[in-house]
Amino acid sequence: MNIQNRNDWSSDNQVSLWSEKYRPKRVEDCVIPDFKKQELLYMLKSNNLPNLLLYGSSGIGKTTVARAMCEQLQCDYLFLNGSDIGLNFSEFKYSVQNYASTVSLFGGKKVIIIDEADNLASNAMKYLRGAMEEYAKNRRFIFTCNYSNQIIPAIHSRCAVYKFEIKTEEFEVMKKQFIDLACAILDKEEITYELDVIEKFLDKYFPDFRRVLNELQKHSKFGAIDESILEETNDDSIDLLFDTLKQNDFDGVRYWSKSHFRDIEPSEFYRKLYDSIDNHFEKSSRALATIKLNDYCYKSSVVQDQELNMTACLLDLMEIVNA
Numbered sequence: 001m002n003i004q005n006r007n008d009w010s011s012d013n014q015v016s017l018w019s020e021k022y023r024p025k026r027v028e029d030c031v032i033p034d035f036k037k038q039e040l041l042y043m044l045k046s047n048n049l050p051n052l053l054l055y056g057s058s059g060i061g062k063t064t065v066a067r068a069m070c071e072q073l074q075c076d077y078l079f080l081n082g083s084d085i086g087l088n089f090s091e092f093k094y095s096v097q098n099y100a101s102t103v104s105l106f107g108g109k110k111v112i113i114i115d116e117a118d119n120l121a122s123n124a125m126k127y128l129r130g131a132m133e134e135y136a137k138n139r140r141f142i143f144t145c146n147y148s149n150q151i152i153p154a155i156h157s158r159c160a161v162y163k164f165e166i167k168t169e170e171f172e173v174m175k176k177q178f179i180d181l182a183c184a185i186l187d188k189e190e191i192t193y194e195l196d197v198i199e200k201f202l203d204k205y206f207p208d209f210r211r212v213l214n215e216l217q218k219h220s221k222f223g224a225i226d227e228s229i230l231e232e233t234n235d236d237s238i239d240l241l242f243d244t245l246k247q248n249d250f251d252g253v254r255y256w257s258k259s260h261f262r263d264i265e266p267s268e269f270y271r272k273l274y275d276s277i278d279n280h281f282e283k284s285s286r287a288l289a290t291i292k293l294n295d296y297c298y299k300s301s302v303v304q305d306q307e308l309n310m311t312a313c314l315l316d317l318m319e320i321v322n323a
C-alpha cells in the first residue's frame with residue numbers, strides 16, 4: 001500500500017477521528033479481496049454502475065466503498081441513513097422522489113446511497129422497490145447493511161449483491177494489507193510502534209478496521225504504541241462475568257448486562273464468550289453452550305432489546321455452567 005497514492009488524506013487534516021480522516025476516497029485504496037475489487041473497478045472503468053447491495057460485518061469498508069464509487073464516477077449522489085429514517089416515512093419518500101426526479105447537475109446518473117438499510121421499515125423498503133423500477137433508466141441505488149436477510153427479496157433481486165467478508169484463504173493477505181495500512185497511518189501521525197505489537201493487535205479486532213483505528217488512536221495519546229496496548233485491551237470483564245455466573249447470582253448477571261450491553265457490539269460479545277468457552281465450561285457442556293450462543297447471536301440481529309437478549313443468554317449459560 002503506497003502512502004503517496006493517498007493524495008486525499010491530506011485534505012482531511014481537520015478531522016480528528018482517524019477512522020474518518022483516513023477513510024479512503026478511492027476503491028483502489030480500500031482493502032478488499034482482489035477479485036471483488038477488480039469487479040468494482042471494472043464498473044468504474046466501464047462507467048456502468050448497477051444497483052448495489054453491499055453487506056457484511058461492521059467497520060469492514062461498505063460505506064467507504066459506496067461513497068468512493070460515487071466520488072470516482074463523479075456523479076451526483078444523495079446519502080441517506082436507514083437508521084435516521086425511522087418512522088419518518090413521508091419525509092424519506094419525499095427526499096428520494098425529489099432527488100430522483102430532478103436532473104443531475106453533472107448531466108449524468110444520480111445515485112442514492114441508503115446506508116444501514118437493514119434498519120429501514122418495511123414500508124420504506126417496499127417504496128424503494130417501486131422507485132428502483134420507476135427510475136431504473138438513469139438512477140442507481142447503493143444499499144449497505146450488516147444483515148442482508150433484513151432486506152426484502154425484491155430489493156435483492158434488483159441489485160448486484162456483494163458480501164464483504166474475508167474468507168479463510170484470503171485471511172493472511174488481507175491481514176497484511178490492513179497491517180500495512182495501519183502502519184502507514186501511524187507513520188503519518190508520527191507515532192512510534194513495534195511491528196510485531198501491531199500484528200498481534202490486529203488479530204484482536206480484524207476485520208473491523210474502524211475499531212482497529214479507534215483503538216490505535218486511543219492508545220497513542222503519548223506518541224507511542226507499545227506492548228501495553230495488548231494488555232490494556234484484554235477484557236477481564238468476561239472473567240468477572242463468569243465468576244458471577246458460577247455463583248448463580250441472578251442480580252449480578254442483570255447488573256452486568258445493564259452496565260455492558262451498550263459498550264460492546266452484540267456479535268462481538270457472543271464471539272468473545274465463544275472464544276472463552278474452553279476456560280469456563282466443562283468439556284461435556286461446551287457443545288450445548290455453543291449452540292445457545294449461536295442461537296442468541298442470531299437473535300441479536302432481530303431483537304428490539306439487546307439488554308434483554310443478553311441477559312436471557314447469560315441466564316441460559318448460568319444454568320449450563322452450574323449443571
Ligand SMILES: Nc1ncnc2c1ncn2[C@@H]1O[C@H](COP(=O)(O)OP(=O)(O)OP(=O)(O)O)[C@@H](O)[C@H]1O
Pocket residue numbers: 018019020022023024029030031032056057058059060061062063064065144145146181209210211213
Ligand atoms: N476495507 C477497508 N479499507 C480501508 N479502510 C477501511 C476499510 N474498512 C474500514 N476502513 C476504515 O474504517 C472506517 C469505517 O469503515 P466503513 O464506514 O466503511 O465501515 P462499514 O463497513 O460501513 O461499517 P458499518 O457496518 O458499521 O457501517 C473507514 O472510514 C476507514 O477508515
Ligand SMILES: [Mg+2]
Pocket residue numbers: 062063064115116144
Ligand atoms: Mg457503514
